[in-house]
Amino acid sequence: MSLNFSQVRHNLDILDRNVHNRAKEIMDYTMTDATSYAKRTAPWKDRTGNARRSIDHLTKSFSQLIVGVIGIGVFYGKYLELSNGGKYRVIRPTIDVYRSKLLQNLKEGIL
Numbered sequence: 258m259s260l261n262f263s264q265v266r267h268n269l270d271i272l273d274r275n276v277h278n279r280a281k282e283i284m285d286y287t288m289t290d291a292t293s294y295a296k297r298t299a300p301w302k303d304r305t306g307n308a309r310r311s312i313d314h315l316t317k318s319f320s321q322l323i324v325g326v327i328g329i330g331v332f333y334g335k336y337l338e339l340s341n342g343g344k345y346r347v348i349r350p351t352i353d354v355y356r357s358k359l360l361q362n363l364k365e366g367i368l
Contacts, residue, residue, distance in 0.1 A: 288314040288325040291355040299347040
């Protein structure tokens with residue numbers, strides 16, 4: 258049985274979509290875990306709990322690019338990250354921890 262060029266191309270397109278979809282699933286899984294980690298390890302003392310509850314992520318796919326974003330949703334989140342010499346920083350340390358975890362998850366195909 259021989260495959261013609263269009264069949265090979267079609268099979269490669271399906272494979273490409275499957276790999277892309279799997280990578281997006283792994284990115285979202287890792288970002289969900291990172292969000293939980295950030296909420297657990299945020300170094301500040303809660304007054305209202307709004308900042309901690311507002312930590313969230315978004316995973317988005319653009320053509321061949323998959324982007325994961327994590328942040329604090331309250332207006333003063335930037336001050337928690339950037340003021341006081343980073344004493345209350347949580348997003349950057351979370352990114353530093355989860356960068357290698359994402360690469361490991363992608364390598365292992367975890368879910």
